[in-house]
Structure formats: C-alpha cells, structure tokens
Amino acid sequence: MKKRNMYKSVGLPLSIVFAATAMISGCGASSDTASNPSATPTPAAGTPAPATPAGPAKVSMLNVYLSNTAPKMDGPIVKETERIGNAKLDITYVPFNVYNEKLNVTMTSGEMPQAIMVENPFTTTILNGVRSGMFWDLTPYLNEFPNLKSYDKQIMDNLAIDGKYYVIPRPRPLVRLATIIRKDWLDNVGLAEPKTTDEFYNVMKAFKEKDPDKNGVNDTYGLMVYENNIPTEIFAWFNAPNNWRVDKDGKFIKDVETKEYREGLTFVRKLYQEDLINKNFAIVVRNEARKDLYNNKVGFSIESIDAVVPLYYFQMEDTKNHYTMTVSPPINGKAYAATGHYGGALISKTSVKTEKDLREVLRYFNSVNSPEAKAEFVRVAQENEKKPAAEQFNLDDLKNLVTTDAVIYPLGSTDTDKMLKARMSEHAAVSIPDPSNGLISPAQTEKNEQLKTILLDARAQYIMGKIDDAGYDAAIAQWKKIGGDQVSKELSDLYKKK
Secondary structure: OHHHHHHHHOOOOHHHHHHHHHHHOOOOOOOOOOOOOOOOOOOOOOOOOOOOOOOOEEEEEEEEEOOOOOOOOOOHHHHHHHHHHOEEEEEEEEEHHHHHHHHHHHHHHOOOOOEEEEOOOOOHHHHHHHHOOOEOOOHHHHHHOHHHOOOOHHHHHHHOEOOEOOOEEEEOOOOOEEEEEEHHHHHHHOOOOOOOHHHHHHHHHHHHHOOOOOOOOOOOEEEEOOOOOOOOHHHHHOOOOOOEEEOOOOOEEEHHHOHHHHHHHHHHHHHHHOOOEOOOOOOOOHHHHHHHHHOOOEEEEEEEHHHHHHHHHHHHHHHOOOOOEEEOOOHHHOEEOOOOEEEEEEEEOOOOOOHHHHHHHHHHHHHHOOHHHHHHHHHHHHHHHOOOHHHOOOHHHHHHHOOOOOOOOOOOOOHHHHHHHHHHHHHHHOEEOOOOOOOOOHHHHHHHHHHHHHHHHHHHHHHOOOOOHHHHHHHHHHHHHHHHHHHHHHHHHHHHHO
16 A cells, blocks of 8 residues: 555545556448348438436447456446446457457357447448448438537548448547656756647756756756657657648658658657657657656656656655656647547447347447446546545446547546546647548558658668768658658548548
C-alpha cells in the first residue's frame, strides 16, 4: 500500500494508474433483400421506431480482457453495466494475447454471439466478413437510436467501411500526445507554458542554460527523445499533414514530401545541434531515457499524458525527488488526431436474424451511451477508486466492455486530473485527422516495414547531420520507387470510394 499512499499524496487517482499500466506495458444500405439475402433492409422513411420493449435487453458478446483473470459475470464490471444499460449480458471473455485467434475461429465456425468486439475492424478477416454480409449495416437504424449517432463524427468516419457504419465505437481519446513539462523548472527559470514554437524553443534553451534544477552544475537539457521516435506532434506545429495530405484532385501526398514537414525536421535538427535533445535519441530505450526526467536531467517530454504523468509521479518514491508537472496547450494551436477508438462492436447476422432482434441488441448499445448512463459510469468509476486497492476492479476492463466515452478521460477532481482532462480536450478540438485511417493499401501491408525503415533511417541521419537536404530527397525518391508511389495511388483510389 506504500505506492498507493504516495500516489494519493500528489493528487492523482488510481484509476489513471490502471490505464497507465495497460497502456505502457488504448450511405444507405441496399433494400433489395429478395435478390441479395445479405443486404440490410432499409426502414421506410418516416416510419416511427417500434415501441421499446419492457425488461432488460438480452445480449451475447465476445470480448477481450486485460487483467490476470476475466471479469466475473456477478462482479461489479458486468453487473453495473447490466444495471446501467438495462440488459442481461452473456459474455465470452478471452485473454488479450489469444483474442484474435479466438475471433478468427469464431467467425469461421459461423456460430457467433450477437456482438463481437474487435480491436481493428480493418483487418482482412473482418473486412471480408463485412463485405460478405456477415454483419449488419447499422446506417439505416441510427435515427431510431439517437445515442448511437452522438459519437464524435471523426471517430464514426474513422470506423466507416465502404461509407457505411457497421461498427459501434469503443471510444478512446482523439489526442493523447502532448508536451509534458517540469512545472518546477518553469517556475525556476521564470517562464510560462509555451504556446508557440518560438516559446517552446526559448524554454528549451532556458532548461539547458539557466540551471533549472538549481544544483549549480550545467547538466540539464530540454527535450527527452527515445528509440528514434521523434514525437509527431512537433510536425503538427508546422502544419505538416498527419501522415498524408489529400490534394484537390484526391491524390495522397506523404507528409515527408511537404515543405511543412521539412520545416519541422529542420527545427528538430537545430535542437539536436544545440544539445537541446539527447544525442543518443536514436538508440536509447524508452525506460532508460525516461530516467532523465525524474532524475533532474531534462524538462520536456512529448508522450501520452494520461498514462505517463502518473508513471513519472510514481518515481518519486524511488528517487525521493519531488516535483510538479504540467502540460502545455496545443503548440501553435495544432495537434494530430489518433483514430479515437479501440475498434468496437459488430452485430452478427448469423445470431441476430431479424430486424426485431437487431433492435433489441441496439437498445442495449443505445442505452449505455445515453447522458444518464455516462453519468452513472463516471460515478461507478469514481467510487471504485475510493475503495481499498485489493477491492478495486480494473478500469480498463470496464472501458473495453462499454461503448461510451464516459470513462476514457481522467475522472478525479484534483487539479492534476482537471488539467489533464482539459488539455486532452483542447488538443482534440484542434486535431488534424489522418485521411488514411480505415484505408487498407495492399502495397503498404506487404512493404510497410521496408518503407518505414527507409524514412526513419533518413530522418535520424538528417537530424544528426549525416545527410543534407539532397540526401534526404534521395531517400524519399527511394521510398517512392520501392512502393511509396504505389501506396499513394492505392490510398487515393480507396479514399475516392469511401
């Protein structure tokens, strides 16, 4: 219980710790049902929704769990979800490490539960299942179930398959990456949280040159980077595209081909040349690099703030180094959006054979995403964290069961909780989507590692001054020749059909 007491002393809830542990170790349908049995019948325009049945909706489900043991059917996660969603759930729980294998076997057998939870609906297996008519197209039914239309449109679009909605989202934050800063260092050098690249650079210089830890030794630097993973957020600040940009003709342009990306890369090279980032960034492993932050060596990190802020506070117990942390607003008002989901629920046609049965299942999913249900899930999660650690359930297992965003942000009422939630919301509000989300390029699937290696190696060499602009251009040309151009063409074709 020693760590728990320490954790509470800095004002962070244990619910975030559960999340950190898991994350660090997150068009109409065809109505021609006579000639196409797999097509989804479209309700007639203006047809009122059927009367809501009395009693709990009965829903069977295949789902994953992250804990050492599966949530019990009579335990708090399932029972509270049943109460809040007015449902009786029959869940087949499968461990995370074998879930995809179990999912494939279940789909092949044809004996599926009513709902299957999938991490990635864009795998070949799932896409083939959708396109063969194995799952219900939910698009025509969304008007009957308004809470299923209330998800963030960006998240819904990221889950669309061939322009239709088959997946009920399992939401996650649209943006988690942000700039974490040693707040005590900011105070020591007399500067505020940066809002522009110039302010970011000035704070970096101060963290190197103005003895922010007050030990009288020139032994500090600005930004910690590891495993050749230059934080993508930096490129967002320069208005570079999120992975790809789509031009007016629908052509996909890779981020590295844009002048904005090169401006961001030049900025990182400047930081490297001035010793404002660690020289071993290309080879140092994550956990080794992170020691610099809680050992008074570095003041900035750009990481998943809801996971690593509590992680860093945990180090206080071992290092006896007590510090405060904050997160900057979006630099230059820019951020990159992730997909905003961890997959979601697909409704099987083999076990849900009629529209009446479908509406019964959708009644449950609609209920758990209502405003009233969200408030209840928040209350349950907050009460959970007040219990002794041994009596608490794993919040991630609740997140993986419910298709709502109620518990994906920090839930506590401390200043740190409020700051983290506010910053995540601010970044999401200005986030730039990746237009390739949900598009499966065969060339990228086949050559992804080779293509990625070319660009990563060239980026590191450019930052370290081993190649110049001409050398970087040559690497891009090689990337295009080996498969990059083909990926661009395939994505463009897919995007136009989406």
